[in-house]
Amino acid sequence: MNMRDKEFNASTGGGPGGPADAGERNLAPGTDSPHAEADTGRAMGSSRPHESARAQVAGSAPYVDDIPEVKGTLHAAPILSSVAHGKLRGVDAAAALAMPGVRGVVLAADIPGDPMLATFVGDEPIFARDTVQHVGQVIGLVVADTVMQARRAARKVQPDISPLAPILSPRDAHAAKSYVLPPVTVRRGDADGALKQSVHTMTGHLEVGGQEHFYLEGQVAYALPLEQDQWWIHSSTQHPGEIQHWVAHALGLENNAVTVECRRMGGGFGGKETQAGHLAVWAALAARKFRRPVKLRLDRDDDFMITGKRHPFAYDYTVGYDGSGLVTALKLTMLANCGFSADLSGPVADRAIFHADNAYFLSDVEIVSYRCKTNTQSHTAFRGFGGPQGVIVIEAILGDIARRLGLDSLDVRLRNLYGVEDRNVTHYRMKVEDNILHPLIMQLERDARYRERRAEVAAWNAKGGVIRRGIAITPVKFGISFTATFFNQAGALVHVYTDGSVQVNHGGTEMGQGLNTKVAQIVADELGVPFERVRSTAADTSKVPNASATAASSGTDLNGRAAQFAARNVRDNLAAFVSGLDGCGAGAVSFAGGRVTTPKSTRSFDEVVKAAYANRIQLWSDGFYRTPKIHYDKATLTGRPFYYFAYGAACSEVAIDTLTGESRVLKVDILHDVGTSLNPAIDLGQIEGGFVQGMGWLTTEQLVWNDKGLLATHAPSTYKIPATGDIPAHFKVSFWHEANREDNVGGSKAVGEPPFMLAISVWEALRDAVSGARADGSAAGMPAPATAETVLRALR
Incomplete structure (x- = not known):
């Protein structure tokens, strides 16, 4: 030391x-x-072990790359651009094709469907065609018998690229008016007028970098052709429904021809919300061309070079404040580095606007957000989804105000907190109704x-x-x-089998965050059975269709509630059956501790299930949930x-x-x-x-x-x-x-x-x-x- x-x-x-x-x-x-809760017999509220923890520790929990390969499986590796911006004149693959085990290459000309990815904006090609737009952009694939044969051959492919001047920073992009989407402005009050009336003003600039997701399991997909032009895709993805849509779109098929499954991911953090779709599409295109199953797994370096990161931001601001540190006006410009295509940059930048207040009331404010197009990887979702980029700038501003005034920064923060009456509405017109900021901060200050x-x-x-x-x-x-309101919906299936065991399937995906564990806890309590009797299964587009991404921190809120409703439907069926046996109202039937109790009898859950099956009572159900109360105007970014x-x-x-x-x-x-x-x-x-x-x-x-x-x-x-x-x-x-x-x-x-x-x-x-x-x-x-x-x- x-x-x-x-x-x-x-x-x-x-x-x-x-x-x-x-x-x-x-x-x-x-x-x-966290392990000291009283044993109430309920699953919810207790520290149950992660449903895969034992298997993961033992090394027996399979990820996509662990799935036994079907006989004849080929492997793909990407051909990458070494130029940030340029004209793509051609691809010389002769040296690669001469290497042992190489079956061929897949390029843009091999796409039977739309050559553009099925994103909301539709601005990203599946493979680079006439131009390349960042170092690491995928131009095509080499397909070979083994992983290493494919990777070695991919490095021998020679793209013919005529370089063009790249744009590499959001400030340069802003100066050149290079944007992936139009700018967005949100205003409340009169920021210019309030600045003129402010006791003090401060102008500043801030640069905040991006972040690599660095999931333990890299991006991977395994595409298997089935009968009659149907496809089974194993993908490490947070959004199986989008994978289904993207693959069908690229292959020129309807969605019902593609099934996507994801049992678990080795981490996601947002990096597998959209960009896992690229791997699935590429693998499916290769599998279609060669009529063989194809696996595509990126090594760590290629993953870094190809996939997007957290959006780097640059900020310019002028703030007005008084002698106590109270913010009286704010003009803020946000420059989001989006990379070469839109991806999820629109909603990411929107959320940065929504969270530019963080915990603080802003009376007169103007926020302008520019979504800058640069010649870098297309940046994407990352834990917080623009929220961190909004929160950090207001915290930096308040910290500097405190130093300018010689005040404690906590006191300045407390002075600006959301409060009651005229200080409880955000700049996007949402009322803050559940505010616990002041008591929470004061408790932390003491503790x-x-x-x-x-x-x-x-x-x-x-x-x-x-x-x-x-x-x-x-x-x-x-x-x-x-923030895209239509994503706030979820479905689930709950099956009760004749031995009393329970299976739940929902549209959410497990990436280590414990979603399946929490959903199983919810279902167990709804049916009144031990947690150990409930098993969660892989996310599968053939079971729950049109599922939203597991993102926005809403996985349990949405899928847990949908599973609860599905389990409740089964419970209600059983309650009606038992109430008929005992001559009581269905409301008098209770389910707890693996027992079903009425005023006249107590039976085991297993016994009730067997009897219900014998009497042709439905023992499975679906459940659906949509988040209430939410709405907002996308044009003005106002609402709830x-x-x-x-x-x-x-x-x-x-x-x-x-x-x-x-x-x-x-x-x-x-x-x-x-x-x-x-x-x-x-x-x-x-x-x-x-x-x-x-x-x-x-x-x-x-x-x-x-x-x-x-x-x-x-x-x-x-x-x-x-x-x-x-x-x-x-x-x-x-x-x-x-x-x-x-x-x-x-x-x-x-x-x-x-x-x-x-x-x-x-x-x-x-x-x-x-x-x-x-x-x-x-x-x-x-x-x-x-x-x-x-x-x-x-x-x-």
Whole structure:
């Protein structure tokens, strides 16, 4: 341990994992431990193990690449552009075709259906045709007998490309008026007039980088031709229904000819919402051409080069404020780097607008969003879906206002929170009806000892020295629902078999987040059977059609409710049957603990099921759910796009080395709102995981494109996600005690995305530390991520 390591550790009273904080990471909600709930016999509300955990630990949970290959399966590998922008004159595949095991190539001319992907905008070709638009764009495929034969041959293909000047930054794209979609403006009040009347004004700029999804399981698809021009697609996807549509569209078929299945993914984070579709389409086109099953699995480098990332953003703003730090006016320009095609950039940029207020009331505001077209990968959905890019800019503004006024940043944040009456309507005209921001933040302030620690940090920094510290509390208010209203629907099937066992199938996909576990818990309680009697099966377009993507943190809200309704239908059938046997009303029949009870008798669930089958009672049902209350005008971006808000706050303390720019997260305290948790252990894991992923976005995960448009950080050797050594020794998570005020399944709230934005507290704490190290204590412009180089530049 070197001298600065000792200083880092001395600043917190111990090193990572030291005795002072032993065991604090797993403290939870209201009960001190996520595993300490009372045994009520109910599945919901208890920390049931993830339904695949044992199989995953044992290595027996299959992913797409583990599926036994059908005899005759071929393998494909992509042919990539090495030029960011240029005219594609031809493709020379002679050298590749001469290699052992190579069966041929697949190019745009081999597409029987529409050569454009079936996206909403329809602006992305399946394979590059006349032009290439980023380094790594797929021009075609090489198909061979083995994976390595295909990959080696793909590197021998020589595309003939005449280079054109690329656009590589959103600011350059904005200057050139290069956009994938028209700009969008949202206004409330008179921002220009309010700025003129403001006591103080501040103008600033901010650059926030993107983020690679870095799922453990890379993009993969396996396409199998069936009889009569039908197709079975195994895909690692968050949206099987879209895969079905895209493949049918490319093959020139109707949707009913394509079935898509996904049992589980090894992570998704949004990267497999749309872009898994590319792999499925490419594999299906190759399978059609060669009349053989084809598997396509990208290696990590190709995955980096081909697939989109979190959208990098650039911002320009002018803000007005008074002596207390109250924001009185805001003009904000957002430049979203969308890459070469629209993908999901429209709704991502819309959500960034929706979340530019975060937890704060903005009286007079104008936000202009430009969706910039650049010659990079087409950026796509990522956990938070534009929300983080909206939240970070208002948090940066409030942090700088506090430093300008010499106030505590928490006090400035509290001064601007949403409140009651005339301060409870968002800039997009949605009323904030379930506001718990102030009491939640105040509880975290007390529990984390923020004021005392703020004084300790100031005293530490006053001593001088190489290591300086910073601390910050930032909140989150995150809207839950798809902003595309029609996606807020779900279906499910529940089957009860004659032995009393239960199977549930729904349109959601499992990517490690515990969706299938929570749905099984919901179904178990609805039928009154033990959790162990319920089995979840693979997402399958032939079972639940037209399912929405598992995204927007709404997987359990939608699919859990649909499954609950399906189970309720079966339960009602059984209740009517038993009430007829016992001569009582159906409402007097109860289901709990594997027993069915009436005022006259108690029977086992299994016994009732067998008798019902013998009497020809339906033992399966479908369920359907559509989210209530939501609506908004896409033209003006006003209305109620969200069913409810999830809230939270985090207190983060950091240290920086002023000689090297190295930083360390020392302590994290989180108080998060999950409503009534359906599974505290899973929710705890989602909060911890989301926070750490957000921390990576803002500290170490830097995407670097060179001046030729080549992504230089395209492997773990150059792109750094957080590792075990980056986890703070003190990492305490608690749950807010209140149920969801809206009628959501089990009183729960979504938990997948909101915790991600709590990591902005780390970035704000780093800016606080930088300010504490500057001679005048002034704010310093610091882009994200705050790598060591970035911190060092900000210090000097």
